Amino acid sequence: MTANIKRVAFFERWLDPVAEQMLAGSPDIELSRLSFDDPVEASRAVLRRMHGYQVSTRGDLRGPWLADAALIEACPNLLAVQSTGAGFDVIDLEACTRAGIAVCNQAGSNKEAVAEHTLGLMLALSKRIAVSDKGLRTAAGVDRYAQIGNDIHGTTIGLVGIGHIGRRVAEICSKLFGMQVLACDPYLSGEEVAERGARKVELAELLRESDFVSVHCPRSTETYGMMNRAAFERMKRGAYFICTARGGIVVEDDLAEVIREGVIAGAGIDVFLKEPPPHDHPLLQFDNVIATPHIAGMTHEALREMAASAARQWVALLSGEVPPHLANPEVWPRFADRFESQLGFRPKPLPTTVA
Template sequence: MSNYKIAIVNSSSFGKWFSKHIERLEAIGPVERFTFDNDIDGVTLAKELEGFNIIISSVTPFFTKEFFEHKDELLLISRHGIGYNNIDLDAAKEKKTIVTIVPPLVERDAVAENAIANLMSILRRTVDSSKAAADNRWTERATFMGHNLTGKTVGVIGCGNIGSRVAEILKHGFNTRLLVTDPNVDNEWAEKHGAEIVELDELLTQADVISLNASLNDTSYQILDKEAFSKVKRGVYITNTARGALIEEEALLEAIDKGIVCAVATDVMVKEPAPNTHPYYSNARILVTPHTSAYTFECLEGMGEKCVTDVERIIKGETPDSVVSK
């Protein structure tokens, strides 16, 4: 195949800061940006992308079996990120479409650092106190009491690429007691960093702070549900930079109302973009950021470089790195 058409789907960041990535793609073939609703059905999505044989995709929309059944010419989906739960890999493989991701280390530091940054924001009420200063309410500063992170017991749910980095920062940066829950945790890593490998229930009952870093699958979906919130330590803080669906939203709101959960920082929502009518936004105990954990110049340059290299290798008949559709 000598004619290539490239679609950038639902990614507002790819090529925004590094025009060289777009220029390299345009040297291969026409490049067009698309923004689709998260819930677009597979048939419609395939029709909208008719003629495009290379896709650089974000975390949405969902490339379903139905999509691949109506998309015969597709050579590559290069994920502008490390997650791929929005792509039916079996259907992709059946249609001989290669699916690639960004290597985990590219996003590791950026996402982990943002999990900590957001956590510190709710622990020290940074956003609230900043608004007070801007409103000339300096005399209210004593009302913005927070908590130290140093010396607390922290629990990391999901201790893979990013979760392990979050754990390292919490352990060595803040001298915390570190609890981790993950079915595939690296025992050697845990011993090196003084992490206690525990069951979920133990983590819930003992952690002052919980960091969600698990991938989204059948076992982690709504891992923090009503039952889990009935077990957590009263006054717990939660930071989530993984997936919104790791938390049962109604159960969280109820736990906050009851004073069980002190505050939550989330960079991810079940449906993105989340409309401003979502109850999270009107809750003073919840800090929402718009999925920006990977938004550092260093990280986005590395992510974009990987996607462009994927495309360049495909047109040469080479196999890209980090293929997940095997």
């Protein structure tokens, strides 16, 4: 009996070759590798035939290959798209849902990497590691008494969002450094936040009480520009701001202004609205800002797990199983109809715990 072939396309490469190795074990899944250098119309012709599209990271993505409304309209056979990591800002979730397309992310696959990077930024700022290192390399002499930092033990961290990554940050901060952990997350109850190791508060209280404010929420219409001057002015004098989430949540010019004025002590920023940021970006002009080029989730271990997670979900999804990281569960009834129409069998119903 001829296998019912399910077709999945991706551009250039996976984050780790383990994904292709895993999918090679599914003879009914056919992978199509596209190149950003290929003619646009040729790539569009391939995508029009696809059941699945594995979207590249925002930093790698080129041309008209975001999973936006235009691409979705041009791909009538598309059943599902997946993001590379936990974020799915390169995917128009609402347009996919309207079209009956399932969207998956790789939530939790890089939580250890991002949580550790967050702690690295906190320690580097509070211990003045980057400033001292730069001084030793560039100055004739460094006054070590001018480089006195602060302990983070016993201080308070406020988490804006406490999903997979925020939960891990909470665990490390409370258990390793004895920190008090506050969290603002409108989608979780106080009991759920407490189970994740924090005390639920509103954003205003979190900003007012925290020695470190760390952002771990997705970028959305709700969070875009949320961290602006008004928010920074509510923070403690001497507090630090950390963002390893997504560019656009922070109004970067506002953050640069409050750092210049000494409203807060400094910042650790891994994500920017435009990546990489230009060399003359305002935030790159301060010694008390540590910036990294969106690498918090890029460890060898995390990249391998993100790729493996995506492969596991493609196998599950195209076998009719409910994938573990379905971002739009409300799409499932229409998705199931389209899936059955194209592939000849109906996927399993959505568990009530996922809906």
